[in-house]
Amino acid sequence: GAGVSQSPRYKVAKRGQDVALRCDPISGHVSLFWYQQALGQGPEFLTYFQNEAQLDKSGLPSDRFFAERPEGSVSTLKIQRTQQEDSAVYLCASSTHTGGGYTFGSGTRLTVV
Amino acid sequence: AQSVAQPEDQVNVAEGNPLTVKCTYSVSGNPYLFWYVQYPNRGLQFLLKYITGDNLVKGSYGFEAEFNKSQTSFHLKKPSALVSDSALYFCAVREKLAGNTGKLIFGQGTTLQVKP
Numbered sequence: 001g002a003g004v005s006q007s008p009r010y011k012v013a014k015r016g017q018d019v020a021l022r023c024d025p026i027s028g029h030v031s032l033f034w035y036q037q038a039l040g041q042g043p044e045f046l047t048y049f050q051n052e053a054q055l056d057k058s059g060l061p062s063d064r065f066f067a068e069r070p071e072g073s074v075s076t077l078k079i080q081r082t083q084q085e086d087s088a089v090y091l092c093a094s095s096t097h098t099g100g101g102y103t104f105g106s107g108t109r110l111t112v113v
Numbered sequence: 114a115q116s117v118a119q120p121e122d123q124v125n126v127a128e129g130n131p132l133t134v135k136c137t138y139s140v141s142g143n144p145y146l147f148w149y150v151q152y153p154n155r156g157l158q159f160l161l162k163y164i165t166g167d168n169l170v171k172g173s174y175g176f177e178a179e180f181n182k183s184q185t186s187f188h189l190k191k192p193s194a195l196v197s198d199s200a201l202y203f204c205a206v207r208e209k210l211a212g213n214t215g216k217l218i219f220g221q222g223t224t225l226q227v228k229p
Contacts, residue, residue, distance in 0.1 A: 035217075041221060041222070042205075042219030042220055042222050043203070043217075043219050044219070045217070045218070048216060056216070093157075093217075101162070102147075102159070103159070106155055107156050
């Protein structure tokens with residue numbers, strides 16, 4: 001597609017529920033990134049894929065967070081047993097192999113109640 | 114570790130006046146620096162980047178940024194502000210990752226308010 005597409009745009013989850021957030025990157029972009037943006041803060045790195053390989057997951061805040069990109073295109077970020085502190089906007093970005101430019105999606109706003 | 118600081122939470126300017134949004138950075142090695150803008154309920158939109166070359170970088174929507182190595186700064190500027198420039202601005206530095214790419218380390222953001 002022309003841009004990075006994320007769904008859903010908004011998600012309300014009850015505490016303890018599992019959620020799955022989807023990212024559809026720009027076609028042909030090798031690199032895919034997930035970021036978490038808390039209210040009033042800058043985005044913080046969660047994890048990075050090169051094709052289907054997850055090369056860096058150092059930013060995932062706990063083992064409740066899991067990301068996959070099984071065919072090297074669409075990626076899913078899964079959060080198990082959601083907590084209130086997980087409330088944030090989750091941004092996905094993709095880039096070419098060299099990473100000189102990054103295109104961001106509009107994000108998924110997750111609210112845990 | 115790489116880091117970015119945006120010392121101002123908010124910048125207020127009158128329409129038509131020049132604007133500056135400040136950013137300083139701390140990196141090891143040569144910096145790759147970026148500016149992004151975020152409108153409400155939208156993702157981040159790329160404005161400009163510095164990789165190498167001229168210290169004055171021109172970007173989208175009339176914005177430019179000046180790379181100053183001695184002051185480790187990368188301030189965003191525009192000669193004449195528009196009301197529609199009102200948004201949240203993020204400075205970022207790239208930190209290299211495996212696979213010849215890098216992740217972005219963002220500042221806390223600066224809200225720009227342009228008043229008519």
